[in-house]
Amino acid sequence: MSQDAKYYRLAGRIFADFSGTIAVPAVLAAVLGKWLDERYGTEPRYLILLLVVALALTAYAVVRKAKNYKTAYERLMNESK
Numbered sequence: 001m002s003q004d005a006k007y008y009r010l011a012g013r014i015f016a017d018f019s020g021t022i023a024v025p026a027v028l029a030a031v032l033g034k035w036l037d038e039r040y041g042t043e044p045r046y047l048i049l050l051l052v053v054a055l056a057l058t059a060y061a062v063v064r065k066a067k068n069y070k071t072a073y074e075r076l077m078n079e080s081k
Contacts, residue, residue, distance in 0.1 A: 003080050010076060014069050021061050029054035 001009075033047030040046070 006076055006079075010069075010072060017065060017069075018062065021065060022058055025054040025058050026051065 029050035030047065033044075033050035036046035036050075037043040
């Protein structure tokens with residue numbers, strides 16, 4: 001496999017991974033928060049609470065994944081030398 005193909009493959013993997021890491025918790029928090037608020041009549045308490053929790057968990061996950069991808073990118077750069 002060419003070096004360019006390896007770069008594009010890594011970039012695609014990073015894009016897909018980060019997209020899911022950011023979108024899935026936010027959507028789940030919004031849906032669950034809205035449902036809980038409707039069920040208990042506490043609008044928008046649970047929605048806001050769950051979105052804040054999702055944001056914190058997402059931030060932690062993004063930082064952790066960025067460190068892992070940094071290592072993968074550095075390994076790829078060292079292969080090309």
